[in-house]
Amino acid sequence: MKQTLRPASGLRATASARPTIKDVAARCGVHPSTVSRALSPAMKHLVATEVADRIQAAANAIGYRLNMAAKGLRTGRSGLIGVLAPDIADPGFPPVLSGIADHLNAEGYATIVVDVGSKGSEQDLVDRLIARGVDGLVLATVSLRDDVVKHCLDAALPVVLVNRVDAAGQLPSAASDDAAGMRLAVEHLVALGHKRIGHVAGPQEISTGARRRAGFEASAKDAGLPARHTPVEIAETYTRAAGREAALRLLARRTRPTAIVAANDLLALGVYDALAARGLACPGDVSVVGHNDMPFVDMVSPPLTTVRIAQRDMGEAAARLLLARIAAPGASREHIVLAPELIIRGSTIAREH
Amino acid sequence: MKQTLRPASGLRATASARPTIKDVAARCGVHPSTVSRALSPAMKHLVATEVADRIQAAANAIGYRLNMAAKGLRTGRSGLIGVLAPDIADPGFPPVLSGIADHLNAEGYATIVVDVGSKGSEQDLVDRLIARGVDGLVLATVSLRDDVVKHCLDAALPVVLVNRVDAAGQLPSAASDDAAGMRLAVEHLVALGHKRIGHVAGPQEISTGARRRAGFEASAKDAGLPARHTPVEIAETYTRAAGREAALRLLARRTRPTAIVAANDLLALGVYDALAARGLACPGDVSVVGHNDMPFVDMVSPPLTTVRIAQRDMGEAAARLLLARIAAPGASREHIVLAPELIIRGSTIAREH
DNA sequence: ATGAAAGCGCTAACAG
């Protein structure tokens, strides 16, 4: 028998190690479980008020902090949420993230954000998060046919999507109304007298890319514009460079569009680059509309007309959805859709006839 | 005696619960500790290769994942690092963060990023991170006289600073050479013939604000410019609005500067706003230099001349420093300083005489 | 209202 009891555990005020529930108990002359109860808001009512106060005081005095790892081990819930982001550096993402994190923090959760872009396989990242015992996942990365979704469902892990949706609509999501956003853009241009409007579409395996394109085509049709006057070119990635290339292809068409709607502000800046490369003026020769209203697009020249999406709200909605899912695993597959808003600036102008 | 053994633990393939080391052990007919050894890279050599392989296979077969909370509880190390950020939405921060996270991830750590701006007391945030058992902290928030620093030192928690330094220089840090950056800016303007150069300084309780200001004043003096021709106005926050106000004050001076150096790109954009408000042209009437080279300042009009700082490297250096600190708690209080670079664009022009 | 006991999943001495 090897009893490795720490000598006089809990009595040494010399403690440099982190105090535990036992230290508090010893100091109050009560049993550790009583301390646990007194310090847990939910169980506090089971303990005499006077004792509870003494325990609270002692805990403060020695600077006791709950050990979440131990609690998590015991309860099976870590209070950790994983967030998979496509690229932290993308200027559109921080507001979403902060919406997510604020809401989650308020509920006592901490968030681990993982940037998928840089490191290898998304599966691996998810597995590492599972190893950390995350109680749920927010995916801002899902592409339309995606194995990660299946992977998470297999792991029986509560998951929500933000800013994206999955092809089958199986997962709860919070996203902007992409079709409505494109309609805003197209109708604005039509009202300005434009009859030939091009679209620089985003990657089609990402839901925003596919849905904005569909929204563009539908709105153009509804406005009575023939397909040959509403050409679409696809950018393979949401980057300025890809936007430039796609716009260049659009401008090389037989009948040049007098306006271009981009699926994204980054793409729109690429359109600016293409225009400059061809010696065309914006908005003089070609009007441009973006999407997302990312920071500082009001400072570029010309200030970009764009569709603002409710990024913070989106993040918050996703967090709420996830928490609901965690509380009731079988719950509703809700899709929250947020209304976009057109911000008119200097990059769109009436078409002189 | 109450033996609550799970019946036939590890034999049920029905398992919907997460498999544990015991399940793997049962499946292989070995003891759990052998599994632990076989699955730990560091201890694997203690186990027969054949057995180790069998264990590995079984683990994969049933989808076993290490439970980090349990491991952490046992070893006292969580593999979690906390990052305190002033504002995730600040466009300057993501590259730093991604430098930190990438390096840390590669070493098996996960990072919890906390945005200080939104929620209450920084102390509380730190305490919550301590409750999570973080192995160390990266502070991107420290102001020059700061109690958080003391709080962390008290908790004997390894800490490094990034992008900032503390007044006493007690903590290891990774930051850009602010003085050198300002010298680059001032000498550039002097070379262009400017003789009256103003400075929109950042908050003086933040090290970048204070050090860039000191750098500005030193460089101006070295260039032979009298103090009355190199006025300084302080912006209370690093925001476009505060930059505008400070610039307005600068422009209201008796002898108007022909160039303005801002402590930060956000501030520089505020200077643009002020110039526009006074009907002055940039760079025609007043040249402007920023600091940080944040995304898309090359797209504003005019494209901003600015001092680029090595943000990603800064993050990576901070991560390295922290890991070193964790490995050897008493280790060197190293200050890593990164060299900045001047990026000349359209907002600075020669002063016609 | 409190104490006792057991165990979450893992690792680290310590025997063999």
Add this chain to the structure above:
DNA sequence: CTGTTAGCGCTTTCAT
């Protein structure tokens, strides 16, 4: 090389 044993800090029955 492998099994035994104990325990990290906490919560939660179950008894008092």
